[in-house]
Amino acid sequence: MNSTSIKVACSNCNLRELCMPLGLNESEMERVDEVVATRRKVTRGDNLFRNGDKFNALFAIRTGFFKTRISSEDGRDQVTGFQMAGEIIGLDGIVSDHHTCDAVALEDAEVCVMPFDRIEELSREITSLQRHVHKIMSREIVRENGVMLLLGSMRAEERLAAFLLNLVQRLHARGFSQSELVLRMTREEIGSYLGLKLETVSRTFSKFVEDGIVEVKQRHVRILNPDALKLIVNAQTCQPG
Amino acid sequence: MNSTSIKVACSNCNLRELCMPLGLNESEMERVDEVVATRRKVTRGDNLFRNGDKFNALFAIRTGFFKTRISSEDGRDQVTGFQMAGEIIGLDGIVSDHHTCDAVALEDAEVCVMPFDRIEELSREITSLQRHVHKIMSREIVRENGVMLLLGSMRAEERLAAFLLNLVQRLHARGFSQSELVLRMTREEIGSYLGLKLETVSRTFSKFVEDGIVEVKQRHVRILNPDALKLIVNAQTCQPG
DNA sequence: CGACCTATTGACTATAGTCAATGCGCGTGG
């Protein structure tokens, strides 16, 4: 499989501080290595899994960038998240043994395949792994709560500002710039995530540029004034008094 | 505590087919009974927990009706769910050891307190309990995905129709009518959940009444034409060809 | 180099929000 002879394992993965083995000691991590036995490459545009697929495993993203998406019967669809290195994908499949969303690679990607029954087995033995798995699921619930707040009560500018801040913060945690980012998704995908049409996303970007808050050149974004973005997110339209 | 001498336990709870002990055998259920040692009554309007509270336990709703709500710094808030008997509440607290939302009783309620470290302990021993806990968390993730679709891509009528169908379906699973329900929440709370203003909720109810789809008398709702509701939810504004 | 996908911008429209007035019910207290 691998052309190099270096064993790819959590213990020598630079994402271990963000990913599955977080909080485990050396020997525990070695046991998790056994779980993460296989890898899978996904080409840009391809699905890691689809709605309806049998659920077998969670996936830890090693490289690349994904979107998850659900579709309703009438053809509407909604991007439910964008995932990057170190994040875990596939939790939706546990409840019904089948995935309920699509996971699409937005750039060439590689994931660690973690068979779920192996995870469960190991979490029965390693308390800190058990706790960590629970935290990963809870984090996803809390994240989605935040998206509900965004979709339910924010205006277009607030949504886009929150989106940019969230992306750049996650990228920064992975060693990238705090002020510069390359969007891996189209305006339409951003719009789907934020509950907006692509034209509105585009117009809102233009407004931010006019206001000198960001520089935008297609998918390259430079944040000139992060405080202004934070102000937009937290500013209720107007306040009394 | 209890005025009666009947031991309140999962094994003789009529919600066991919906709640925590689902899928356990007799002896396993008895062990879960130990976990669900304490009960708590919550008066209408009171909080079961608040944003910032230390997380210790999950709660299984025995009777009553709750809403969960998150608030942003600027005072905006968003209802993230309505919970009824047999449903589990508090999963948001696992990730950071503190709750990140408020849980408010919309009517006098009683919950079973399930200390989370006891749940974890027991799921290390009882495989089917472990699996069940994972399913409960995954189910919540999938539910929130659905809400994101609703908030991100549906129009007011579609949102309210989906809301009513979901409520009545859950009530029906608990032995209530398929066509009649009493709303435990105000128009404003429905609106907050659906990302609409209370006036829009009210107007949309009135529209449904005009169209003969439902009867509404304050919080009493009778669904006259469930198929029409389903059609509204699944009908994209218009279809080509 | 050309085709196609993506993004931008403009003009107009639809949908839901805002503000305000009124009405209905329920619960409290006289």
Add this chain to the structure above:
DNA sequence: CCACGCGCATTGACTATAGTCAATAGGTCG
């Protein structure tokens, strides 16, 4: 038991925001 007050719901008139449709431009990839 009735009257009153308050919270909740309804409805109307107007406005704001984002959506739609359409034309154009810019990039990217074969």
